[in-house]
Amino acid sequence: MNGPGRIGRDETATLRFTFDGRSLCARPGDTLAAALLANGVGLVARSFKYHRPRGIMAAGVEEPNALVTVGEGGRTEPNTRATDVFVYEGMVARSQNRWPSLAFDLGAVNALAAPVLAAGFYYKTFFGPPARWMVYEKLIRRAAGLGKPPTLADPDRHQHRAAFCDVLVVGGGPAGLAAADDAARGGARVILVEQDRALGGCALRGDGEMPTSDAALRAAGVRILTRTTASGVWDHGFVTLAERLVEPGEAPPPGQPAQRLWHVRAERIVLATGAIERPVTFAGNDRPGVMLSQAVRTYIRRFDVLPGRRVVIATNNDDAYRTAEAVAAAGGEVVAILDSRPDFTEVARAAKERFRVHTNAFPHSTKGRSGRLRSIGADIWTERHSFDADLLAMSGGFTPVVHLHSQAGGKLDWRADIQAFVPGASAQAITSVGGAAGEVAPIGTNAVHLPHPKHSFVDFQNDVTAADIDLAWQEGYRSVEHLKRYTTLGMATDQGKTSNMAALARLASVAGVDIPQAGLTTFRAPFTPLALGALAGPDGGGHAAPRRRLALHDRHAALAPVWQPLGYWDRPRAYPAAGESLNDAAIREARAVRTSAGIIDVSTLAKFAVSGPDAAALLEMVCATGVAKLGVGRGRYTFMLRDDGMVMDDGTVWRLDETRWLLTSSTGGADRMEAHLSYVHRVLAPHLRVSVVAQQEHFAGIALAGPLAPTILAGLTGQAPPAHMGLAEASIAAVRVLILAASYSGERAFEIYAPGAIAGPVWDALDRATCAQGGCPYGLEALEFLRIEKGHVVIGAEADGRTTPHDLGLGRMLRKAGGYVGAQALGRPALSAPDRLQLVGLETAEASLPEGAMLVARAGAPVEGHVTSAAQRVLGQGGIALGLLAGGRARLGDRLIAASPTRGRHVAVTVTQPLFYDPEGERYRD
């Protein structure tokens, strides 16, 4: 018998799964890698660039070769390490990067072309016109690849969860368990995370004992999270943990999330992340049947799987001798132990009694067929030897997992005896223990024989050989960061977990320096690949932010409007009748406002109750217009500036009584205005006795506009409506309301405010009364038509953060005495220069104008401005727009082109005043 297989009878293999369509069985607790080996499957994958046959090299998350795709449909997870997925009933796994099949892969011809696919191949070959690169890129991406991402939506939910602890222990091996036990005994809040399904770490392969148990720790109050990876350590003890609640591709129980991303804030972090065994570099070290020595022990002792029957061990340390014991105990044959060290250590000498041990011995090449290892060539002292074997267990030493320590800003120290970096000074309250702190077997460091560097793989996952590193050095790449990018070393999904030290050693040797001088690349999160769904968490789906629901949402929804997102809000854009287009509906609604009346939900406007003896003083600091002289019961338009003199927001300000005011401002600027009011009050003028209370949602707002609006309102309230820019309190449908006679549409209009929770009946009453007069509800699209005709600016469109009040034609409203935010900056001459972009109107005989179009004198001429908002005339014909034009106010009557290459439109326009309707304001008067 030859090749991998289960030790003894496999009666407990009850889980059924498939690999490349082949139905196989696994024992509960098997990783996919263990199950494949138990079933005699050695060839598992094809390599990234050369399509070389690959098997299973490791037993943990560092596995570079055995990447598979697990699951189906939207649950498909590509590039899953076969060593990091536990088999479940019905699991579907597939190999990757092969065609037509894993055993016969046409892409393997790339291996013949390996001499030209060396480091920097793409950079050297595919330069030239960008158009040509587009063609190359498609070919390259098809040939060199990993698994295919799923195209269907992820059907599962992912949860985000916060947690706080005194001590976070990362790693559930003996060192981590001891640390968690200590901390819990001291009364600390402890979280212990382990990426494996079971606690134990190296004890699971028989190295050491567990100092305590899962149950004892839980009893002591430790929160234990298994199948959970500490993927990143960030600032101030913030750690992200990715918890798998089901295996890749597995459906979670109904209602349960598939993954949970923990946001942990830890006072102290203990890293017990262990060490990763390094491969040995020689020709054909990537062949199936070449494995890491500790991985071989893990398969034997944890999974009852013997990965090969005739085993050669290649090592530079004593740890691998334990593998010889494990192989022998499992009934395998230890063909030879190749120890690269020249002298027998105590352990080697003891092993010599039972095994063939060679010192100064190096594997130089392997031979195999059909994805099976057949023999190993070795240099022993000065002679060449060949060993028939189906498994090579290699150990090139151990690299402490310093990723998280390093991510957190910690320094690294070099340890020559283990030829590895260990954690040095920590930038945060982080300590490393056990293997992660460098408690690993020392290694021999005599020079390595490497007769075939072109076939000796350093980075298995990205197909980087020792020769590629040599070449990069020859071509002048001195910095390890440059070498990494040129060769793609360490840039695969495993981020070079097994390869980085071997690569550094090679670089140091060609450079003739010590490894610390060769440098080290940056460790970045995530430690292992993280599902995008887990990062998105509950934000998946249509929006990354929650949608805010209007108090009157259900009433709008009953009218089946076209919804429009406006900031976080969803608002009705128009209420089309059956078969009516959006534009037709908007024009019908706008005409109703011009000829009878309409109502619109304006609840999202920001509103602030500003009260107290110094309320007027605060408002005069915030508003650039005159405020304090406003009489009780009156309101006016106002705008606010930033420190730099640019318009920040606009709105209306109302005096409710001597010391109580109401300020409204734009929907999109609501949060900014809340912070700004607080800034001006608490930072600039803390002596003021004033209270600012945000009432954005306290009041739902309904605007009633149109020539019939006063009649409708009088009918509903039984009292005379307030004059334009006046206010009144009244009752509508038995609800107390505040009526502000402000107009945005150019018609006589009222904003009616009622507490949001009881505003429904007010809407109903207004809706009935308005419709009875031939009016209708209108949406944002009609509102836009109406305000553009009237030349009202919008924050974001016309007031785009680069416009001053002068630019917008609002200069006359500025308070001459100053004393408001932005006054100093606004005094600079350049901010009122006549050649600045100024607000103008634009009109055309065509039906519409493209928004965002450039304003040019003729095609190809320099850009002189742009169209900010466009509409069609509500009652007349033709397109109108507002725009910003250099020196625009002096250019009335100029003929320009509104050019929009992206929409393929060039429209002849005439520059006008930014006011297209009722210039004298006759319609506001009763």
Add this chain to the structure above:
Amino acid sequence: MMRIDCPHCGPRAQSEFGYERTLDSIVTLDMPADEAMARLYARANPRGLDDELWRHGLGCRQWIVLRRHRVTHEIVGVAAFDPAILS
């Protein structure tokens, strides 16, 4: 994500806070125009510690001053904003 020790609420996640500006770029309303412009456009931008005005906007909504290292994010001091520092 940083942790900021709010003088009113205790340690909280950075997400609850908003950065406003450095202390030396606060423009008071009675400041001469030249000084105002200097504070807006010619302020120091040290690669190291600086005093910053933040607001616990999604918490207690109070203004606080952080002495924070711009490179390492180390926060060496937090205090409630004291208007006296502007006079």
Add this chain to the structure above:
Amino acid sequence: MTDRDVSVSMEPAGEVIALDLWSGADAPDLCGKIALLRVEPRRWWLLDAREADLTAMIGARGAWAPIGGGLVRATLTGPGWRSLLMVAGLFDAEDPAFGTGAVAATVIHHVPVRIAVVGETSCDVYCAASYAPTLAGLWGSVIGRERVSLSRELPSATIGSE
């Protein structure tokens, strides 16, 4: 204990008034008549209060404005309330020091909230009404839609659609 040992009911917060006192150090003396929450160092929320009463009690010592029309109160009942608040949260609601009578302002799933601990097995979470469907959806997805009830005065939510 798990996340699921809790149920949620959400309803309009009713008459709530935000009160600022010019000297903010002390709690307002409301003769024990009105329940209040200190939500900021100088701001209190008065629950089920009427503006008319305040004129007599506060006078010129401060100013106030109603906010209840846009506020929703979610009452979380059951020993699992602390655990539920950790979902998509930022604040350490599992800290035993966060006990009865404590009030904290924080963010849950991007929604600004104020949490008032009512007792060992209950807390109130206040949020803007427009966000209530979002929180209802989030919580419904964790503890099951049947454990989240939304009063009919609130805009309808598709609970558990998150």
